[in-house]
Amino acid sequence: MGFRSLWEALKIDKAPDVRSNRAALLLLFIIAAVLYVTEPLQAPVLEFYSALESFLFNGKGFPVPSNELMITLAKQLLLNAVSLYFILYSALNYLEYKGSENETVNIAARGIDLNITLPRTLRDYSTRRIALKYYPSILLLSLAMLSLRMFSVFFLGIPYYIVATMLSMTLLEQIYEDRNIFQAMEASASLTKGFKFYIFVQFFVLSSILSLAENLLLNFLASSLWAGSLIRAFLFAWLTFAIGRLAGIVYKTTRLLHISLDVFKLGRF
Secondary structure, three states: OOHHHHHHHOOOOOOOOHHHHHHHHHHHHHHHHHHHHOOOOOOHHHHHHHHHHHHHHOOOOOOOOOHHHHHHHHHHHHHHHHHHHHHHHHHHHHHHOOOOOOOEEEEOOEEEEOOOOOOHHHOOOOHHHHHHHOHHHHHHHHHHHHHHHHHHHHHOOHHHHHHHHHOOOHHHHHHHOOOOHHHHHHHHHHHOOOOHHHHHHHHHHHHHHHHHHHHHHHHHHOOOHHHHHHHHHHHHHHHHHHHHHHHHHHHHHHHHHHHHHHHHHOOOO
């Protein structure tokens, strides 16, 4: 893994069905654009933070969340919930994409197939249908992580990032290894052992790159609420699909590393 994996994550057209993938990206873009366009000109979240700072440092009264703030938070939660489906869908598209490269490695004259294959019960399903089937699992896992994220605010978010990285492969383990959610969590923790920091850096850099691109585009091109909303919506949709692809890349690469280490331990080199 390295910067090459980040570049690969941005190539969202590498999918079993390019048209369906583009249609899904367009759908997410439209959903995000509708939610962003309907936001008020003055972000209520910034207003609340400003009032909260006045409460903490200037002794003013505790700010009461406005209706606009609650609506904005509800929209953001809805958008994040929708994006979870597309993250899983994009990860599956990466893992199911059959490129032209031969991915079978010959170790000590013994071929080891490194392709990750779906269980027999899922092989006739499209990636769209598989993502829909496992969407409740990723939603429940994300809700559980949300409570941890709120708690981690007091510790600079460190506990959340550690656990999130450790469980980042849970859903893919559940799908490809046909495990239950608890077995998949245990397998994910095992797969990420020794790689947590590097995995965290990969996702952090990807998010930072697109966040920087968003700020630059908003500063130079966003002359109106509509333009700004469309730029934010497009980059949000692209980041969502890129995160999914990066999750697939990290999962496949980590599995490869573990297989290689197991082969080395068995003395098959």
